[in-house]
Amino acid sequence: MADDVSVAELVLAARGGQQTAWDELVVRFTPLVHGIVRRYRLQGSDVEDVVQTLWLRLVEHLDDLREPAALPGWIVATARNECLRLLRARRRTQPVDPLGPGIDHEPPATARLDEEVVEDLDQAGRHELLLRAFAELSEQHRELLLVLVQDPPPSYAEVSARLGIPIGSIGPTRARALQRIRENPAVAAWIAAAADV
Numbered sequence: 333m334a335d336d337v338s339v340a341e342l343v344l345a346a347r348g349g350q351q352t353a354w355d356e357l358v359v360r361f362t363p364l365v366h367g368i369v370r371r372y373r374l375q376g377s378d379v380e381d382v383v384q385t386l387w388l389r390l391v392e393h394l395d396d397l398r399e400p401a402a403l404p405g406w407i408v409a410t411a412r413n414e415c416l417r418l419l420r421a422r423r424r425t426q427p428v429d430p431l432g433p434g435i436d437h438e439p440p441a442t443a444r445l446d447e448e449v450v451e452d453l454d455q456a457g458r459h460e461l462l463l464r465a466f467a468e469l470s471e472q473h474r475e476l477l478l479v480l481v482q483d484p485p486p487s488y489a490e491v492s493a494r495l496g497i498p499i500g501s502i503g504p505t506r507a508r509a510l511q512r513i514r515e516n517p518a519v520a521a522w523i524a525a526a527a528d529v
């Protein structure tokens with residue numbers, strides 16, 4: 333399905349049994365889910381367990397969503413809940429070694445390395461979401477943002493000459509383009525999740 337199909341349209345189509353709509357929901361929102369899961373420092377099979385459980389819950393509750401456009405918020409809340417459920421279950425079953433390292437000990441180097449890998453993956457998820465939101469912008473907004481991020485940045489006079497837009501509208505147009513990216517459902521859900529963690 334096309335990237336310009338709204339979340340609400342995808343949810344309604346998935347409810348109607350369209351496999352392509354379901355596939356597009358998974359493609360669009362898996363980076364968001366992975367980003368949330370990584371914030372809880374889950375790794376390996378735990379990450380996949382939470383991701384699979386989330387999609388299973390969505391299949392079970394797709395018809396229960398009162399507002400299909402609110403799916404990103406539902407995904408964020410459900411991913412958080414699943415992470416917390418898994419962490420609580422792990423705490424109950426994790427044995428404690430009374431002779432093992434105490435709280436004062438330096439974490440092993442592999443733990444620091446794992447955190448770096450998690451951060452890299454987290455950045456990759458954000459990058460994916462931003463690219464999708466960028467692709468949904470109008471051509472004028474995409475062109476303007478691409479010109480403005482060049483190194484070294486061009487002057488507004490150069491931008492105006494290159495794109496054929498008045499100098500006085502460059503800043504406001506840039507602001508509207510960035511606002512549209514922030515309002516993208518997946519990006520907005522990502523921002524909300526980052527603020528809550």
